[in-house]
Amino acid sequence: MTGSITIALDAMGGDDGPRTVIGGAAIALHRRPDMRFVMFGEEAAVRPLLDAHPEVDKASTFHHCDITVRMDDKPSQALRRGRRHSSMWKAIEAVKTGEADVCVSAGNTGALMAMAKVCLHTLADIDRPAIAAIWPTMRGESVVLDVGATIGADSKLLVDFAVMGGAMVRALYGIERPTVGLLNIGVEEVKGLEEVRAAGRMMREHDMKSIDYRGFVEGDDVGRGTVDVVVTEGFSGNIALKMAEGTARQIGEYLRSAMRRTWMSRLGYLLARSAFEHLREKMDPSNSNGGIFLGLNGIVIKSHGGTDADGFASAVELGYDMVRSSLLQKIVNDLNRFHTSDVPAVPAEQ
Amino acid sequence: MTGSITIALDAMGGDDGPRTVIGGAAIALHRRPDMRFVMFGEEAAVRPLLDAHPEVDKASTFHHCDITVRMDDKPSQALRRGRRHSSMWKAIEAVKTGEADVCVSAGNTGALMAMAKVCLHTLADIDRPAIAAIWPTMRGESVVLDVGATIGADSKLLVDFAVMGGAMVRALYGIERPTVGLLNIGVEEVKGLEEVRAAGRMMREHDMKSIDYRGFVEGDDVGRGTVDVVVTEGFSGNIALKMAEGTARQIGEYLRSAMRRTWMSRLGYLLARSAFEHLREKMDPSNSNGGIFLGLNGIVIKSHGGTDADGFASAVELGYDMVRSSLLQKIVNDLNRFHTSDVPAVPAEQ
Structure with a gap:
């Protein structure tokens, strides 16, 4: 274009x-x-x-x-x-x-x-449409969808989310065949929601050309950047998003009060100010x-x-x-x- | 006893x-x-x-x-x-x-x-039983359940979780009538899972003696400590828990690398060391x-x-x-x- x-x-x-x-x-x-x-x-x-x-x-x-x-x-x-x-x-x-x-x-x-x-x-x-979020991770950025448009997606819709999320990662970062994980609890076959398991079987059996399906991921894999695209239905996805935002805010609050504790820590804060600004930028949702x-x-x-x-x-x-x-x-x-x-x-x- | x-x-x-x-x-x-x-x-x-x-x-x-x-x-x-x-x-x-x-x-x-x-x-x-987690919040501690025992609880089970979580808060902190929220997406009546809405109606209509039901809460209310007990079914609850753990680890990683950036920030880190240790203790899952x-x-x-x-x-x-x-x-x-x-x-x- x-x-x-x-x-x-x-x-x-x-x-x-x-x-x-x-x-x-x-x-x-x-x-x-x-x-x-x-x-x-x-x-x-x-x-x-x-x-x-x-x-x-x-x-x-x-x-x-x-x-x-x-x-x-x-x-x-x-x-x-x-x-x-x-x-x-x-x-x-x-x-x-x-x-x-x-x-x-x-x-x-x-x-x-x-x-x-x-x-x-x-x-x-x-x-049904999805809302995709760009998620800062330890490795860079991932795409997470759906973060709140649908409640309870079936396996077919989850696979469509995977394909759309893959296209978005390709458009954003030029990765030819993005890796995809399904958000689940526990990575063993036996665990988790039936729709999620069925979507996993579909992607494993099917020769997915545009994405590289890597299996289930858990909540803590999102921030780790284990995969380029994390797929979930909107209820859990929205809770995940809000939970990450809330935890970041909570830790920021702890950090601020920790830095005000003694004159030594205040002085340390002043000296390390550029580092804190760098951190704030990394954590800044905007x-x-x-x-x-x-x-x-x-x-x-x-x-x-x-x-x-x-x-x-x-x-x-x-x-x-x-x-x-x-x-x-x-x-x-x-x-x-x-x-x-x-x-x-x-x-x-x- | x-x-x-x-x-x-x-x-x-x-x-x-x-x-x-x-x-x-x-x-x-x-x-x-x-x-x-x-x-x-x-x-x-x-x-x-x-x-x-x-x-x-x-x-x-x-x-x-x-x-x-x-x-x-x-x-x-x-x-x-x-x-x-x-x-x-x-x-x-x-x-x-x-x-x-x-x-x-x-x-x-x-x-x-x-x-x-x-x-x-x-x-x-x-x-069905639940797994309850004790969650550090900005106000102190809350109890969150279920964080992974059940997948997909119906409204009756969610209300039972609320009662059990309330008893746990009373046992732990001596709060006579703990406040309870249902984890949902969006706090408006129209939103969220039907089972969650039905559980909310049950608790609002019923004169709950042992708990004080406060309505829906979102993911970011958990860390804020908006209520003493956060009730959810195990799939979202487990994702919420892992997400908070993952985000905390991710920010800890950012913080460490930010502090190593310049000699000034290293010096600042040394001076503020006790503050960082205090922070680490606050964030320590153990x-x-x-x-x-x-x-x-x-x-x-x-x-x-x-x-x-x-x-x-x-x-x-x-x-x-x-x-x-x-x-x-x-x-x-x-x-x-x-x-x-x-x-x-x-x-x-x-």
Whole structure:
């Protein structure tokens, strides 16, 4: 793909709304100058910010929308109130019409997913979409999906998640045949959920061309970076994600209070300040901010609602990079390759 | 309960076997001198260690067992080979016969749970047992269950877990009516697993005397210590536990490498060394080592297989404290109180 890339932005999404979105767009534009924006939101709120960032204004087409989806709207409410007319819907729709290549919103996750499903529909072979997260690991980064779109995926859907996650790793990091693990409890054959075991048998029996299936992984393998793609259904995946975030915050808190204990430790902290800043950066969620909705006819990126402009910029750049490396085309190709080859029936357990 | 407390020890359990067990027993005995042990294991391996720790020897009755359950035995294998004659079985059986008050083993979790179920049976009102973990939080400690005994609990079982977890918090910390949360994704009513929602409705409608039900909690609430007891089924619970362990290890790794970056940070590290040691102690899993099997006619404590003598001592002391505070009796009473009162049918969803 050459030429400029257009990002559809829901200017009203996020706890802090337009200020974070326009500020983030400015940062992203500075780093990827051939980016363009289609922006949707309330003119009164957005216009002054565009005036304050003329470079963003110049790269943008702005459309006024009366309706803003609230952060606490239930998905059904959001659809009722905001279908066709909200800034969120319009940003998604811009991907459908081809006006934009990718949509980024920091709005309410449930509403965004519900609208994305209604507006874009799922890909032909996919029953339900997934949210993929980019996970910092000891080895680099992995992709974990689903972190909260579906509850209780069957074995076929788990295999589709594996294929889509593999395509995403290929698009992001250029790894030709990414390694894949199924999140389970215990690595022995006998353990874990039946759907997970069946998905494992399917991938082992089937000659998976686009991915290298490595078996079951456990919760502590995620941070270790044992595999490039970790596949799970959305209930456990969401708990895993929140648990990792919570633990990181908890340890940060311990660390801060430990460093304040004595004057020696305070002095040590001052001397080691650059190291702590390096650590903070590594642990900063805004560096890998953004869940990617996979399995739809279009790419939608969900940025954390509570992010700042830097975090929003990461989400925008992630969207840009995904389009640049033809993520959607890769997913469609891999799914086709998988679904048109001889998919064996799930073999009976020994 | 007064008088001495007797702990049944599977001397062969754990990656490091008798050395860790006897070493841990020595540490625990030093801190709780009225403790006694019934110990089961291979005489040739255990005897020299007892000779080296005469104070443990004096407090122990030792029984030789030919058979040792291996760390990689599948539960079914372990039962076939080790039922009635292994050190693991014998240690559990000592609780059944009344020779001991509680059993502690660092052996293979699956085998220990399988044997405990066969030997001790579940309590009258409980369909399946749970493994409870003591979780360090920003506020202190919480109890999380189930972290891996059951896969897919129904709503009734989740409520029983809540009652048992509440009894455990009362026994451990003397909190009269512990707060309880159900682990879910999103705190809105509409979200999450049906069984979890049904369990929430049951607890809200029912006048729960022994616990204070506070609604849904998310993964990041666990480390925050939002509630005293976090209830979940074992698949998500195990993933949550492993995820927290993995994240802690990952951040520890980041921290170590950050501190080695420059000579200034190395110097800072030296000055702040006591703070780092304090932090390490806070993050050390051996300080809260041990899963507690709940829902059986007897208390069984599972220590980490890879723990050292200090960690094993914590598990032994946990067992001691549980007996001292009549955990089993509290569980039985609370379950009775709950099951004999009017349990409403699960109300239909609005």
